[in-house]
Amino acid sequence: MIEAVGLTKRYGDKTAVYNLSFQVRPGAVTGFLGPNGSGKSTTMRMILGLDNPTSGRVTIGGYPYRKLPNAPRQVGALIDAKAVHGGRSARNHLLSLAQLSGIPARRVDEVLGVVGLQDVARKRSKGFSLGMGQRLGIAAALLGDPQVLLFDEPVNGLDPEGILWVRNLMKALAAEGRTVFVSSHLMSEMALTADHLIVIGRGQLLADMSVKDFISANSADFARVRTPDTEPQLREKLTIALTEAGGQVLPEQDGALRVMGLALPRISDLAHEAGVRLWELSPHQASLEEAYMRMTQGVVDYRSTADQKAGLQQPLPPGAQPPMPVPGQGQPGWYAPPPPQHAAPHPGGTPANPYGGPGAAPRPPAGPALQGQAPGQPPSGAPAAPAAAPAASAAASPAPVTDPTTSEDAR
Template identity: 75%
Template sequence: MIEATGLTKSYGSKTAVYNLTFRVQPGKVTGFLGPNGAGKSTTMRMILGLDAPSAGTVTIGGYQYRQLPNAPRQVGALLDANAKHGGRSARSHLLCLAQLSGIPARRVDEVLDVVGLSQVAAKRSKGFSLGMGQRLGIATALLGDPQVLLFDEPVNGLDPEGIRWVRELMRRLASEGRTVFVSSHLMSEMAQTADHLIVIGRGQLMADQPVNDFIEQNSTSFARVRTPDSEEQQREKLVRVLAEAGGQVQQEPEGTLRVVGLELPRISELAHQADVRLWELSPHHASLEEAYMRMTQGAVDYRSTADQRAGLQGQPPQVAGYGPPQAAGYPPPQGGFGPPPGAPAGPVPAGPPVAQPAAASPAPYRPEDAR
């Protein structure tokens, strides 16, 4: 079991983690969620003794990590898949770690089989893809057959088969009574993998509860209703009837109605009484992603905005006073852009027409040309 009490970490004037208190129970997959910069990686580093807390304590099985006898045999972790010597083969990398921790060499081949890297065990790790590097990092965590495992974004770079394999691996490890603590930004995976959630925002605890309870408390279920697209009056009539019955009705862009506050049988009964045909009447239960976004929307530090250069993907707009040289009355340049040397600063009066060679089609505009 991992237990944090009043855990705090400050870097100068910035507090990355503040007064975190939680427990990670064995026999469960505990998801560790939070926006970028929330303090997840810092918390994991403090659990593993890589960073010293500014205040508070964190223990594993009642001991601080550095007090654990032969810690790699009791705790396995994947924090950075690139934490390896690129010149070593996968097998040599694992064998070096095994020898440092007194782990039998046969265990190296066992974990290479588990993560599916046996066929490339002799290959230098610097040639590994991102997904293969993740598999090697997971093998490193499993090397000591530990009872406590921490994984930071374990599915980065993995293909769908690999993601499914990680999901099943986490659940199998937890079913064996191990403590599994997983940080991830993939809400769909957390919904299928985690039993319990710990959510932090700006370094502070926001939630510590089972997945189903988290979704229920941070979302609203609704009914989706669709009427025939060509019968606008029928839709308006249904909206009025549902609102009079106490429902909250919102029209969605695709023409469906989102109804909150009325059960499906009641909606069907009201539509029947109003003689309105329904093409769809279905329940909608919020996903973990929706619940997570609703809870953490006030704790997001990094928000994107609309791209102001989006309009530059076509031809560049003409700005007054900065048109092509011909627009200002200059003859075509012979070896560069702009007026020839000694030309007056203002527009040149139009003279007799000069025969011009046929101009080639302009090259398509590229955004980088404006930089």
């Protein structure tokens, strides 16, 4: 188990992580979510002893990483896939890591097979694509057959097939009873991969709950209602009737209405009483991505400006929120990792039922599980303006001897 208590990291007057407390348990994939610059990598680096906390502590199995007995066999990590000696072959890179940690050479070939790099094992890694580099980083993390695994943005640069492979690998590792902690800024990916979520914004804890609880706490049900396109006055009439009955009504981009706070039968009755014919009345559930965006919207450091001239972002009516697409998520299925240069048959996905139950009232964005300071209130020292890109690099740090992402030259 990984346990952080009051973890805080300051770089000068920049507070990267503030008073973070959480536990990452074995037997589950725990997703570590947050917008860019929210402190995920900094937290991971502190877990691995690559950065010292300004205050607070973080332990693995009760020990700080640097005091962990036989750390390379207990903890594996992918922090920066680029931190590899490019002149070495993938196999030699892994062999040198294995030697340093007393891991038998045969394990190198095993992990090369697991990540699908066996056919390019003798090629220099500097010729590797981003995705192949990620696979090599994952191979290094698996080298010691560790019980605790940390992956920082492991799907970066991977194609859809690679993303599915990583997803299934994480799940398989957790199913074996290992502790799997994986960071991402993509809620959609984490919703498919993780069992539990830790969400941070500007270095602070926003949520710590199971994916199931996150969905039920944050995915508001709503109804889509459509009146005849040919009679706009009916839409207006219905909007007034639904609003007077306590519903929240928002326009959808295609001319339909999004109605929250009223059950479907009630909407139907109100429409009937108002003499409004309906062309559509259907139950929907706001996507998890939308719930995550709402939760973190006050704590995003880097935000694009609208380019209305280019038509990239259309202005919405006053008070309206942008409607989101209804989710249709694919079902994961396990298959062996293919070599990166060969396309494997994609197992495809059966869309999950995207519809929630009708009529439930919308819940507040972060719900009861929202923890710590409110989003949008940064800790002292956290600037509201965009900061410089992180300078953190595993290669430049006093790394533990088997940190798989550390350049061998740096050791």
